[in-house]
Amino acid sequence: MKKIILVICSLFVVGVLASCQQNEEPKKTEMKPTQHTFSKNNTATVASLKIEMLGIKDAEKSIPKHEKLEDKKLVKVDMRMSNMTEYKIPMAASLFKVLDSNGKYQPNYPMLDELGQTIAGNKEIRGVVYFAIPKNSVIEKIVYEDPKRDALHEWTVEK
Template sequence: MKRILFIVLSSLLILVGCTPTNDNQEPTTTEIKSQVTPVNTMVSSLVFSELKLSKSSNEMFDKTEQKKNELYRLQLAIKNISEDNILISAAQFKALTSGGKYIRNFPTLDELGQAVEAKKQITEKIYFALPKGQTIEKIIYEDKDRAAYQEWKVSSK
């Protein structure tokens, strides 16, 4: 009887240990007092709106990066007003830091990278890893294939 109980409990522990986990948890964010302007912008058949910049959790960094970098998240809504699907990715965005350097996006699993269907709107996120003590001065979108360019100024409220 003890053997059967041991086998059942061992099997149960193995099953519990093998259950899938949700590794795609959204990092926690704390809002910073930044305003991205202009709020609504049309750029080559895309309407960008609801731009919100926030300081994000550094859980995506390894321990050495956590000491020297801070993670910022830009959330925005993108509406395609054309009759065609438009490809857009986080790699088309960069940030100008208060240190005068351009920073490319910090790649994550849940970042922007898809086709925006005709006449549809999506809400997506883009991450930037900045050296500690610096802030984002501007957000820049540039799509060389479609000759689209836009800058948004970031200011404290």
């Protein structure tokens, strides 16, 4: 009799343990989109400017302590520009915007060390432009648009 009760109790315990394991939902791993970069030769000549996109990097550590981006992440785009004329050409980060993977255009995010200067004739500069894009997206395109100089160009980010 004791053996039968022991077997029944053992089966009950095994059944309870088995049912507990089946009720656990598998942990969902959040897929973080991977930001791609530019091809090796990604230089364009736009209205007397030779612009080369050098790379896209995470810039979360650059956010000032008092600022919060909520559901966005900060990325920076590094670029090199050459003035192919003898005249000065003003260049500002506000002339750039990005198309994110959600299909929305995002303007630049103002930072102290962003691009903003005049490029002297036949000179080259290097600068960065910051963008705050949604955390679940990546940059698909970078757009340079200067309506005063009638200049427009798009760089597609490779996948």
